[in-house]
Structures are given as structure tokens and as C-alpha cells.
Amino acid sequence: xxxxxxxxxxxxxxxFDGTRAVDGVDLAVAPGEFLSILGPSGCGKSTLLSxxxxxxxxxxxxxxxxxxxxxxxxxxxxRLGLVFQDYAVFSRLSxxxxxxxxxxxxxxxxxxxxxxxxxxxxxxxxxxLLPRSGATxxxxxxxxxxxxxxxxxxxxxxxxxEPMSNLDASVRMSLRTELxxxxxxxxxxxxxxxxxxxxxxxMSDRIAVMNAGRILQLGSPEDIYRRPSSRFVxxxxxxxxxxxxxxxxxxxxxxxxxxxxxxxxxxxxxxRFEGAPSRxxxxxxxxRLAHDDSPQxxxxxxxxxxxxxxxxxxxxEYGDGLLAMATRPDxxxxxxxxxxxxxxxxxxxxxxxxxxxQPGAPGAQxx
Amino acid sequence: xxxxxxxxxxxxxxxxxxxxxxxxxALVLPAQLVMMSxxxxxxxxxxxxxxxxxxxxxxxxxYKAELVWFxxxxxxxxxxxxxxAVLRTFVVVAICVGVELVLxxxxxxxxxxxxxxxxxxxxxxxxxxxxxxVDAANAFFMLFNEHGPINHIVSLFTARPFEFxxxxxxxxxxxxxxxxxxxxxxxxxxxxxxxxxxxxxQNQIRAAVMLGASPTRIFFSLVLPLLTPVLVIAVLIRAIExxxxxxxxxxxxxxxxxxxxxxxxxxxxxGAFVYFRMGYIAAAALIVLLLVVSTCIALSKPIQRHx
Amino acid sequence: MSKTNIWVxxxxxSAVVVAMLISFFPIFWLISTSFxxxxxxxxxxxxxxxxxPTLQNFRIVFFPEAAGEFAAAExxxxxxxxxxxxxxxxxxxxxxxxxxxxLSVVFGTLAAYSISRFGTGGPNYSFQFLTVRMMPPIAVVxxxxxxxxxxxxxxxxxxxxxxxxxxxxxxxxxxxxxxxEDIPSELEGVAMVHGASRLRAFLxxxxxxxxxxxxxxxxxxxxxxWSEFLFALVLTSGKIVTVTLQVANYVSxxxxxxxxxxAAMGTVSxxxxxxxxxxxxxxxxxxxxxxxxxx
Numbered sequence: 031x032x033x034x035x036x037x038x039x040x041x042x043x044x045x046f047d048g049t050r051a052v053d054g055v056d057l058a059v060a061p062g063e064f065l066s067i068l069g070p071s072g073c074g075k076s077t078l079l080s081x082x083x084x085x086x087x088x089x090x091x092x093x094x095x096x097x098x099x100x101x102x103x104x105x106x107x108x109r110l111g112l113v114f115q116d117y118a119v120f121s122r123l124s125x126x127x128x129x130x131x132x133x134x135x136x137x138x139x140x141x142x143x144x145x146x147x148x149x150x151x152x153x154x155x156x157x158x159l160l161p162r163s164g165a166t167x168x169x170x171x172x173x174x175x176x177x178x179x180x181x182x183x184x185x186x187x188x189x190x191x192e193p194m195s196n197l198d199a200s201v202r203m204s205l206r207t208e209l210x211x212x213x214x215x216x217x218x219x220x221x222x223x224x225x226x227x228x229x230x231x232x233m234s235d236r237i238a239v240m241n242a243g244r245i246l247q248l249g250s251p252e253d254i255y256r257r258p259s260s261r262f263v264x265x266x267x268x269x270x271x272x273x274x275x276x277x278x279x280x281x282x283x284x285x286x287x288x289x290x291x292x293x294x295x296x297x298x299x300x301x302r303f304e305g306a307p308s309r310x311x312x313x314x315x316x317x318r319l320a321h322d323d324s325p326q327x328x329x330x331x332x333x334x335x336x337x338x339x340x341x342x343x344x345x346x347e348y349g350d351g352l353l354a355m356a357t358r359p360d361x362x363x364x365x366x367x368x369x370x371x372x373x374x375x376x377x378x379x380x381x382x383x384x385x386x387x388q389p390g391a392p393g394a395q396x397x
Numbered sequence: 398x399x400x401x402x403x404x405x406x407x408x409x410x411x412x413x414x415x416x417x418x419x420x421x422x423a424l425v426l427p428a429q430l431v432m433m434s435x436x437x438x439x440x441x442x443x444x445x446x447x448x449x450x451x452x453x454x455x456x457x458x459x460y461k462a463e464l465v466w467f468x469x470x471x472x473x474x475x476x477x478x479x480x481x482a483v484l485r486t487f488v489v490v491a492i493c494v495g496v497e498l499v500l501x502x503x504x505x506x507x508x509x510x511x512x513x514x515x516x517x518x519x520x521x522x523x524x525x526x527x528x529x530x531v532d533a534a535n536a537f538f539m540l541f542n543e544h545g546p547i548n549h550i551v552s553l554f555t556a557r558p559f560e561f562x563x564x565x566x567x568x569x570x571x572x573x574x575x576x577x578x579x580x581x582x583x584x585x586x587x588x589x590x591x592x593x594x595x596x597x598x599q600n601q602i603r604a605a606v607m608l609g610a611s612p613t614r615i616f617f618s619l620v621l622p623l624l625t626p627v628l629v630i631a632v633l634i635r636a637i638e639x640x641x642x643x644x645x646x647x648x649x650x651x652x653x654x655x656x657x658x659x660x661x662x663x664x665x666x667x668g669a670f671v672y673f674r675m676g677y678i679a680a681a682a683l684i685v686l687l688l689v690v691s692t693c694i695a696l697s698k699p700i701q702r703h704x
Numbered sequence: 705m706s707k708t709n710i711w712v713x714x715x716x717x718s719a720v721v722v723a724m725l726i727s728f729f730p731i732f733w734l735i736s737t738s739f740x741x742x743x744x745x746x747x748x749x750x751x752x753x754x755x756x757p758t759l760q761n762f763r764i765v766f767f768p769e770a771a772g773e774f775a776a777a778e779x780x781x782x783x784x785x786x787x788x789x790x791x792x793x794x795x796x797x798x799x800x801x802x803x804x805x806x807l808s809v810v811f812g813t814l815a816a817y818s819i820s821r822f823g824t825g826g827p828n829y830s831f832q833f834l835t836v837r838m839m840p841p842i843a844v845v846x847x848x849x850x851x852x853x854x855x856x857x858x859x860x861x862x863x864x865x866x867x868x869x870x871x872x873x874x875x876x877x878x879x880x881x882x883x884x885e886d887i888p889s890e891l892e893g894v895a896m897v898h899g900a901s902r903l904r905a906f907l908x909x910x911x912x913x914x915x916x917x918x919x920x921x922x923x924x925x926x927x928x929x930w931s932e933f934l935f936a937l938v939l940t941s942g943k944i945v946t947v948t949l950q951v952a953n954y955v956s957x958x959x960x961x962x963x964x965x966x967a968a969m970g971t972v973s974x975x976x977x978x979x980x981x982x983x984x985x986x987x988x989x990x991x992x993x994x995x996x997x998x999x
Contacts (some may be wrong), residue, residue: 085603106609118600123623131618132608176604183608423819425825428833435848435870436836443970451850459850462710504723507716521724524731526736529931531948532970536730539737539963544748546733552749560748575904580730588962588989592997625919630996641840644933650950661897665842670938675846682843689838 035084035096035186042091044077046162051077053243055091061185064078066230069240070266075223078240079191083112092167096186106135111185115192117176119243125156125175126166128164132183135391150182154208170201174208181212188212192283194229206233225269226357231255239263256376261384264352270343270354271316274380277310286389290348292328294345296374298389305383311378311386314343317355319362340355346370365384398405413470441663446679454673462676469680478656479681482664483688489571489660490639493578495633500579501631502587505594506616515680521585530581532650537577538564567657578643579606582638584632593627594620640689732963737967738762745963761968764954765790790969793950797973799861800946801929811869812876812981817906819877820884821892827855830881833874836993841871845938850986851940859943867935872925875991879924882995883917887983924978947973 039061042136050311052074059065060093062101067075082093084105087152100108120128129147137387151157154174157164161166167175173193180188190209194202213220224230228321229250230237236249239262247259258264264272275290279301287295290310333352336343344362345352357369379387418426447469451462473479504522508515529691540547541563542691551559564570584629605615643662646652652659652667659667665685668678737745739757763770768789836844848867849850849858857863887910897904911918936946945953949975954965981988989999 039562083607105606106611110407110607111605112604114600114604116600118598119603120601120605120619120626121598124620131605131610135608135610135614137607179604179608421818421822421824424814424822428877429814431807431811432833432836432868432873435867436844437849439844439847442850445744445844446847459853468837475895504720507720512717518720518724520985522720522727523981523985524727524978526976526988527974527993528731529948529970529977531733531933531951532728535951535961535966535970538961539967540730540733542750543748544750546750546752548873549750558748559785562844567855572792580726584727585988585992589993589997592989601859627997630993633991635843637838641842643840647933647937651722662842665840665846666934666938668848669842675735675850678846682846685843686839693838700792 034063035219036094037187037219037221038092038094039078039082040092040094042078042081042093043085043089044074044081045089046164052081052088055240055243055245055246057245059219059254061219062213062217064210064220064222064233064235066224066234066237067240067245068127068224068227068230068237068266070225073241074243075240076191078386079189079223080110083110083189084108097255106205109186109383111180111183111191112174113176113180113188113190115195115199117138117169117172117193119164119172119179120169121163121178123164125162125164125167126151126160128175128179129156129160129182132179136183139327144355150178154178154181164280167197170205173197173205177208179214181216181218186336187221189223191223192225194224194226202229228269231267237265241266245346257388258378258386260386261297261380264311268313270356272311272313272378273317273348273353274309274311274314277307279306281396284336288379288389290372292330293326293372296326296372296377297298298377300390301379303387304330304381305382307379307387308382309380311380312376314354314356316373316376317353318373319357320369321353322369324348324369326371326374327349328371329367329369332364332368335362335364344368398642416704433487443679446676447491448680451675451676451679453675459675460483468568469677470684471678472624473681473684478659479664482661483654483685485571485659486640486642486661489578489642490636491574491581493639496575496585497586497635498632500583500589502581504587505554505590508591509594523588525581526584526645527580530644531648533581534577534645537573537580538644538649539570541573564650565654567654570654570658574589574645574649577649580633580641586635586662587650589627589631590624597623633696633700714754715895732968735971737963738971740964740967742964748929751970761964762972763966764965765783785835790950790972792945793945793947794973796861796944797947798866800868800944801859801926802873804865805922805926806927807865808872808925809918811916812873812880812921816884817879817880817910817994820881821889821902821906828875833877835869837874841934845934849938851948859940859946863939864935867939868929869934871929871935876921877927877993879921879991880914880918882990883914883921884935886917887913890959917987920927920984921991923984924987924991927977927980930973950967 037057039057042052042055044052055074057080062096065120065333067078069075070125084100084103086383088101095108095110104150119125123131126147129150133137133146134141134154136391147160148157151160154177156171156174156178159171159175162186164172164175167333173196176193177190194205194335205260206229209220209222212218222233226306231254236248236250237254238245239254240246241262247254249257254263258267265274277294278289280287280289280295283301285297286301287297287300288307288310302319322329330346330348330353333345333347335345340359342357343361344355344357346368347353377389379389381387416701446459446462448466449462449466450458450465450469451457451459453459473675508519516613529534542548543560543562544607547563548559548561551561560606561569563573601619601623602615605619610618641662642660646658646660646663648664649657665681668681669675712893730834736753736961738761739759740751740754741758741760744751744754744756760770766789812950819830819840842953852863855863857866890903891909893912893996896902900908931948933948933950936949940946940949951966951969956962956971984991
């Protein structure tokens with residue numbers, strides 16, 4: 031079955047010179063799903079991808095594509111399509127030859143090859159580029175050729191290795207749309223590796239956040255954003271990053287409240303976790319301006335403001351440090367004293383073992 | 398008016414005229430002068446000599462040699478020995494360079510991975526390049542002697558002792574010469590091809606693998622086109638050098654037997670220094686020069702495209 | 705690793721070994737022959753490794769008195785000509801090769817610097833030097849004989865040095881130019897900003913950085929000069945003998961080529977080439993392709 035295949039990774043491991051690049055990864059990608067592996071440089075995501083394709087052999091663990099274990103299959107035989115970070119367009123071949131390459135390799139007859147090449151060229155707007163040499167293309171052209179070249183072979187799974195890092199911001203938007211369109215129209219399973227959380231959040235059905243060779247959390251963008259289960263995920267996702275405030279838990283566990291430098295006590299309900307939280311997390315978008323006499327409002331001074339276009343980030347004095355708060359442009363001015371509240375439904379407890387719990391949310395569990 | 402106010406007019410009008418050579422031109426002058434004296438001047442002399450029949454044995458200085466105008470060229474046109482030498486040289490170049498290229502490619506492909514004694518292997522394989530050509534030729538002379546090891550090895554396969562005199566046989570005498578060239582210069586091609594192979598864009602190869610290409614297809618459709626620039630340089634340089642082949646021919650056969658192994662260089666050497674017909678050979682030199690220049694011009698477009 | 709993989713690898717390694725054997729065999733034969741006594745030079749079946757190895761051949765090369773004894777002794781009717789002892793050949797080759805190398809590198813560096821940093825002569829100027837390597841030397845040698853006769857340079861050190869310098873200039877200019885262009889000219893710009901003149905900037909900044917390249921070029925050109933044969937053959941008539949000519953002197957009227965002695969001479973005279981060759985191994989490719997291909 032082309033395009034619509036599931037991927038399963040069980041206990042995948044790989045070490046280089048004693049360092050564990052991939053340290054026991056379990057992952058299941060549903061057929062037709064767009065799943066991103068998101069993590070910083072060096073987290074092991076490229077090694078993981080390399081093992082899935084077969085270009086690197088794993089030290090242990092299984093890779094299952096469409097129900098078949100492919101561990102012993104050579105990369106040529108796995109029916110996977112990989113788009114490289116640098117696109118790797120064949121520089122001495124024409125675009126047409128690039129597109130036809132995989133089909134020719136599989137022994138397809140010329141007539142059918144030409145038909146398919148024409149079809150994919152039309153689909154990805156490459157018709158004008160067909161006679162050009164691979165070496166003369168610009169970045170975004172190369173990237174479309176790289177994707178087309180792979181898609182035309184109808185791979186079970188489309189794998190992309192940080193495909194946007196070489197592109198300008200304007201071109202990225204069109205690629206995002208393109209990829210979603212491909213997923214929808216072909217029901218293509220897509221595995222997308224990136225370090226850019228905005229990309230992952232925007233495009234994925236689910237995200238697997240990875241660090242130090244392990245997958246820390248797997249969930250929808252909403253899950254990852256609102257209910258991060260570890261400190262790393264909480265800090266990595268969200269731009270600007272989450273505020274981490276010193277805090278103190280009060281009251282008994284069945285109905286606790288939390289106090290910070292300026293706020294509290296804020297009721298947080300049952301606290302089903304051990305020990306005291308080391309920090310209280312709250313995202314800048316969950317800190318709001320309020321009337322001076324609102325309950326739970328605290329007054330503080332705006333120290334400085336970052337203008338990032340559609341919104342401003344105001345940094346206000348908070349205890350020993352600063353709290354970042356998202357505001358509409360010109361809603362506040364530097365030096366002004368304002369009243370702010372913390373959204374009690376958007377709090378995160380960062381525990382001593384670096385797991386994160388969201389208080390009060392139904393079914394909130396240890397991370 | 399005091400002394401100190403007197404204008405030194407005389408000094409002003411006496412300012413000397415200096416002829417300045419720009420600094421950068423001065424730097425290339427020594428090299429340029431050497432080139433002119435040893436290349437440009439002899440070329441002019443060749444053009445003069447080509448129209449004369451200077452034979453040093455007649456004890457006439459070359460600048461007083463008898464002018465024969467275009468007769469040298471006329472004679473050359475009908476000189477079978479000259480035409481043969483030219484054709485023979487082109488054939489030798491084609492065969493030697495072709496064989497060297499194929500062998501070098503095959504050999505380089507064996508060196509793509511790492512293994513413990515790889516460095517030593519490379520050092521031994523490039524050893525032939527570092528033998529003085531004359532001594533290499535002498536070695537081959539001994540190897541192909543009727544009582545030499547080559548015949549000995551062949552004898553192991555034939556019933557009777559094989560005492561063939563390679564260098565005296567008109568059909569076969571060219572073989573030791575070509576083998577000597579191939580033996581000595583395949584290592585250079587090997588190094589060039591290896592350099593090219595080691596700098597191939599790895600991701601393009603991996604992409605081809607992911608697209609399902611077999612090693613053969615990857616080699617012919619991807620690797621060879623990527624190697625073309627290096628191969629073009631290698632073939633060009635070897636072709637030019639093989640065209641000039643002299644040392645091996647001189648040592649092994651002197652062009653014998655009966656001119657069967659006479660290459661262009663050997664022909665001109667014999668003509669100039671054995672038969673002492675330097676005017677005639679100067680004309681031959683001009684024709685060869687013309688051939689080389691026109692071949693270069695003819696090939697420059699295709700080379701630009703591929704290189 | 706599958707079984708076929710082990711077979712394939714085994715085959716590949718064997719092919720490499722075969723290539724090594726082929727590369728080494730003629731050299732082995734040369735070395736082996738240099739230790740063979742007269743009877744074993746062309747006997748049948750051929751002697752692969754001498755049963756009675758001797759240093760006689762080397763003695764003949766290095767000690768002319770030994771040569772005389774050789775002729776008079778058991779060999780009987782063997783008579784041969786040796787014009788000059790091998791020591792003279794080594795001396796002549798050393799003088800000519802060294803001086804010509806020095807001139808070639810110095811002139812080449814000046815010219816390469818000028819072409820590279822100033823663009824002297826336009827973009828195609830350096831190709832002029834290449835044309836020299838394209839024609840068969842024999843074509844140039846004929847008029848050179850005439851020219852040298854007039855200038856009284858025939859059979860002189862100066863004549864040979866001049867010829868060798870000219871014919872290695874293309875290599876030195878192109879090689880050194882490629883080394884200089886490896887060094888960004890901004891470095892000299894920095895020095896000039898600090899008050900140095902162009903020349904001083906080049907001498908103090910760039911030159912030390914290309915030192916290695918210059919040395920490799922010098923060794924490379926020395927190898928070319930040392931191995932040269934045609935010019936030595938034609939432009940000398942006995943007063944000057946190079947190591948390449950000396951080998952050809954070891955012939956006798958009755959026995960033809962004196963294999964053993966030629967092998968001895970060849971082996972010894974090739975040693976510097978092998979030595980220098982391995983020293984500059986990294987840059988061999990750059991040199992032999994006129995700087996077009998670098999590692």
C-alpha cells in the first residue's frame with residue numbers, strides 16, 4: 031500500500047564511541063499521520079532518522095514499516111522516501127532526470143516514467159524547471175525537486191530531515207502549505223524532523239519531543255503546549271519561553287494553594303504529586319493585565335518592552351527577577367505600573383525530578 | 398635681495414627623466430625573460446629553419462643555411478615514415494591513456510573503504526611514478542629480454558620454453574613501450590581518480606540509495622558524471638605527456654625494428670641527430686605544433702562544457 | 705555482515721595485493737639485477753634472486769678502477785666505455801638540478817605572486833607558460849641546439865640550467881600560484897592597514913604560510929630535473945653527464961647493455977626521487993595537474 035503506512039519503533043538504540051545517541055526510543059506513527067520529531071541539535075533525531083532509513087544500522091531495537099520488520103532490509107528495499115537537509119539534488123543531471131531517477135532504478139518503462147514525472151512536475155509547479163541542470167537551481171527550487179523526486183516513487187512513508195533550515199521565511203510558508211496538501215491528498219504518512227518548534231506545532235498531527243536520545247513526550251501540539259510533562263518540554267516549547275517562578279505550596283494536599291513573590295494564594299485543588307514543586311511555570315500569554323482592584327491582581331512596574339510586531343512582550347519586575355507578559359502593541363509603556371493576574375487554569379508545577387504537573391486539570395498525572 | 402631668497406631654478410630644470418617599471422611587471426620579468434629566451438627565440442629559429450635545408454654536417458652555420466622554401470613541407474606530406482609516426486603516436490596515446498583510465502578507475506574503487514594497511518598499499522602502488530623514467534625503461538628492457546622473467550612466466554603456461562624477442566619484433570615491439578608507460582603512469586591517474594572519488598558529495602549518493610538505485614546504476618548515472626571534471630583533467634594531462642613520449646622509446650627500441658616503434662619524438666630525434674637533417678625536422682616540428690594547437694582548440698569547447 | 709560481503713571484501717583486497725605486486729615487480733627486478741654477477745644478467749632460465757649476490761656492479765659504478773679490473777678479469781673480451789665515473793654524473797646532476805630548481809622556484813614565486821595578487825598580464829597570462837609543456841620538447845630542442853651553438857651554451861652548466869629552468873617554470877608558477885591563492889589576500893590587507901608595504905606584507909604574512917607549499921614545489925621540480933633525459937642527451941656532448949645519461953654509458957661492444965651495472969646505477973640514482981616523492985606525496989597530485997586538482 032503506497033503512502034499510507036504506519037511506522038513503529040521499538041526500543042531503538044545507537045551509541046557512538048560510548049555516547050548514547052539514541053537511548054531506547056519507542057514510537058508509533060499512524061498511517062496518514064503527520065508526526066514531527068522535535069528537539070535541539072544533538073538530541074539524536076538525525077541519528078534516529080538515519081536508522082529508520084537504513085543508512086545507519088541500529089545497535090538494538092526494531093523498525094516496523096507497514097507491519098513488516100525492516101531491520102535486515104537495505105535502504106533501497108525499505109520503500110521509504112527521504113528528503114535530505116541539503117536536498118542532495120543530483121547536480122550533474124537535469125531536473126527531469128532527477129525526478130525520473132527513482133522510477134528508472136525500479137525498472138519502470140519509459141512511457142510510464144514520463145507520465146509520472148509530468149504529473150508530479152505539474153503538482154509541485156516544476157514544469158518550467160524540467161530541462162534545467164540540478165546545479166543551477168536555487169534553494170527553494172532544489173527543495174521542491176527533492177520532494178518531488180521522492181514523492182514520484184510513492185514511498186510508504188515520507189521522511190524529511192530539517193527541510194526548512196535552508197529557506198527564507200517567505201518560502202517556508204508555502205512549503206508548509208505544500209506538505210499539508212500532500213498529506214491530505216495522498217494520505218501520505220509523514221515523519222518530519224526539526225528543531226523549529228513553530229514549524230512542528232503548525233504542521234503536525236502529533237509531536238514527539240526528543241532530547242538526549244530519548245523521547246520525552248508524545249502528543250498533539252495542544253497537549254505539548256498546554257500539558258508539558260517535563261521541564262525540558264515546558265521550556266523548549268513556546269516562544270517566548272515559559273516563566274519559571276519561585277513558589278510555595280500551602281495548605282493540605284487535597285485542596286492546596288500556591289504563593290509566588292507577588293501573587294497568591296491561588297487555589298489549585300488536589301495535588302496528586304509527591305514533594306514540593308521547585309518552580310511554578312506560567313506562559314507569557316497566560317499573564318494578563320487586570321483592573322487594579324481585581325482579586326488576585328498584583329501591581330508591578332514594567333521594566334522594558336520587546337516589540338515583535340503583532341504583539342509586545344513586557345518584562346515586569348517580579349520578585350528577584352522579571353516576568354514576561356504578552357500584550358497588545360502599546361497596551362503598556364515602559365516604566366508604567368500595571369496590575370497583572372496569573373491565569374489559574376494555565377499553571378504548571380515543575381517538580382524536583384523535573385517532571386511537570388498541571389494542577390487541577392482532570393486526569394493530571396505525574397509526567 | 399639676500400642669498401637665502403635665491404630660487405634654485407637651475408636644479409628644477411635639471412630633474413632627470415626616470416623610466417619606471419611597474420612593480421608587478423618587474424616581478425614577472427625574470428620568468429618571462431627565461432621563457433622568451435628558451436621558448437620564443439627557438440620558435441622563431443624553428444620557423445626560419447623550417448624553410449631551409451640545414452644539415453649541420455655540411456659545416457654551414459644555421460643562419461646561412463640554404464633556403465628551400467616549401468619543399469620541406471612538400472616532402473613531409475609524402476613522407477610515409479613521418480605520417481606513420483604521427484598516426485602511431487596518436488594510436489599510442491589513445492591506447493595508453495584509455496587503459497590507464499580504466500585501470501585507475503577500477504583500482505580507485507577498491508580504495509573507497511578503510512582497512513589497516515590501506516596507506517601502505519597506496520604507497521606501494523604509487524611507487525612506479527617515482528622511478529626515473531629512463532631507469533623504468535631499462536627495467537622493462539630487462540624484463541622483456543628473450544631470457545627475461547616475462548618470457549619465463551609465459552613459459553610456465555606453454556609446453557616449450559618461450560624465448561620470444563619482443564623488442565626485435567615489428568608487430569610486438571610497441572607493447573613493452575606502452576606497458577612501460579602504462580605501468581609508470583597509471584598510479585598518477587589512480588591518485589587523481591581517488592581524489593575525485595573521496596570528494597564526491599556524500600548526500601547525493603545516499604539520496605540515490607534511498608531512491609532504490611543499485612551500486613552499478615549509482616556508479617554509471619551518478620558517480621561518473623560527478624567525476625567527469627577530474628577525469629577530463631587527468632586524461633588531458635596524460636594525453637599531452639604521452640604524446641611527447643621519448644625516453645621509453647629511445648631506451649627500448651630507438652624506433653626500431655625498421656621504424657615500427659617510431660613515435661613523433663623518436664622520428665624527429667632520428668631525423669635531427671642521426672641523419673642530421675635539421676631543417677627538414679624543423680618543418681616537421683612546425684607541423685606537429687600546428688597539430689597540437691588545432692587539437693587543443695578543437696577540444697577546448699567540449700572540455701569547457703564538461704569540466 | 706553477510707557472507708557474500710566477506711567474499712567481496714576478500715576479492716577486493718586480493719585485487720589490491722595484485723596491483724601492489726605489479727607495481728613493485730619491475731622495481732624488484734631492477735634491485736635484484738643490481739646484485740647479480742655477470743653470468744646471471746641474461747641467463748636462461750632467468751635468475752629471479754641471485755644465488756651469488758655481489759656488490760661488483762656497485763663497485764663499477766662508484767669506483768672506476770673496479771671497472772678496469774672488471775674488463776681485464778674473467779670477462780675476457782668484455783670491453784666497454786665509461787666516459788667519466790658515476791661520481792661526476794651525480795655531481796653534474798646535483799649542480800644542474802639544484803640551481804635550476806632554485807631559479808625556477810624563485811622566478812616562479814615572484815611571477816606567481818604578481819599574477820595572483822596583481823592580476824598581471826590579464827586572466828590568460830599564465831596559460832602562456834603552459835604552452836611550453838604542450839609541445840614535444842624535441843620540437844624545441846632542435847632550434848635550441850642551434851641557439852646554444854651561437855651562444856656557446858652547448859655542453860655547459862649554464863645552458864642546461866637555463867633549459868631546465870625554462871621547462872619547469874610552468875609547474876612552479878602554477879603550483880605556487882595555487883598555494884598562494886589558498887591564502888586569502890585579506891591577510892596581506894590587514895598587514896598593510898598596519899603600515900606595511902605590499903611587498904613587506906607578502907614577505908612577512910603570506911610567504912611563511914606557503915613555505916610548505918614552496919618546499920614541496922621545489923622538491924617536485926628537483927625530481928623533474930633529476931629525471932630529465934632528452935635535453936641532457938641532446939644539449940651535451942660529453943663534458944657534462946647527468947645520472948640519466950650515465951646509465952646509457954654502461955654498454956659494451958660485445959655484451960650490449962651491462963644490465964647489472966645499469967641496474968645498480970638506476971637504483972642508486974632513483975633513490976633521491978623516491979625519497980623526495982614520498983616527502984611531497986600529499987602535493988604530488990597538485991603538482992602533476994598544474995594546481996588544477998588539490999586534495
